[in-house]
């Protein structure tokens with residue numbers, strides 16, 4: 001429509017001599033002043049100028065029209081960058097709509113109404129449901145053993161719900177036939193309408209944006225390409241996943257509509273705990289009980305790992321709580337570098353009961369032990385006044 005074209009070409013703010021942030025009051029004041037100055041009654045030669053001023057105020061003086069005007073100019077000035085219909089916007093994400101940089105009416109949302117008149121007879125919202133749509137992202141839960149989570153595993157996840165039709169493999173055509181390219185849009189799913197500065201595309205009415213035509217629909221899915229059934233998705237779990245982690249499996253979510261791409265599958269991992277080992281990031285942890293004698297005198301102990309056992313040397317004079325590192329026995333990594341370690345924490349175990357012989361030995365130990373290891377506390381044992 002001519003009006004919108006004019007909006008893009010004419011700076012009404014400049015006509016009224018105000019800034020684009022002027023208040024309604026400022027606009028009215030500016031208009032009145034100019035209208036008086038250029039009124040044809042006062043000066044017949046300024047009639048065109050007066051008309052210009054009136055046209056500007058017709059739009060800017062109306063809050064709704066002004067908003068639309070600002071929007072049109074904003075879009076016109078920026079030449080319609082791919083700002084609309086970006087990933088996730090209106091469900092076209094990833095589809096890479098026909099003709100990058102073109103302006104899809106159905107992505108306009110509220111602006112659709114504003115531009116409704118431009119292309120002649122196609123409203124913004126009406127076509128929203130047509131055309132290819134991306135399938136939904138879905139989430140599935142997966143329980144893993146501690147070992148599988150550490151080492152990584154390839155497994156499958158079973159899901160009930162929408163899936164690609166097993167009969168036609170999702171193309172919607174009966175077995176033995178195949179969809180043909182739509183003759184109206186030549187497979188692009190959209191038609192272009194050039195309106196000067198705007199290049200508008202609309203959904204092809206013959207194929208509803210699919211780009212293909214199904215002559216004999218698949219009897220199972222009746223041409224939709226979608227079927228409700230249980231399906232199994234193979235999932236490769238990388239080494240070192242942690243409890244609660246979400247793993248994205250691209251394109252294995254719900255199937256898209258009208259040749260749209262599938263959504264993604266997110267697998268939420270639940271990792272069982274281990275009888276012996278714990279996890280801290282890439283490292284495994286293990287608590288190793290030792291006797292006082294072993295800690296005091298030192299010893300070597302065979303320690304389990306997730307692979308073969310290793311021999312760990314406990315030096316003489318080890319304290320309870322001290323941690324030793326067994327390199328490379330944690331979460332493996334694809335490369336040589338970056339594997340986690342096994343962290344072994346020594347715990348000196350005090351027996352609950354002693355045999356007579358043990359008691360005699362410990363009493364002897366007490367007799368020959370040096371001063372209590374608590375000298376640093378003595379300063380604080382004085383009674384406070």
Ligand SMILES: [Zn+2]
Pocket residue numbers: 165166167168169170171172173218219220221222223224225226
């Ligand atoms: Zn089918």
Ligand SMILES: [Zn+2]
Pocket residue numbers: 182183184185186187188189190204205206207208209210211212
């Ligand atoms: Zn078509």
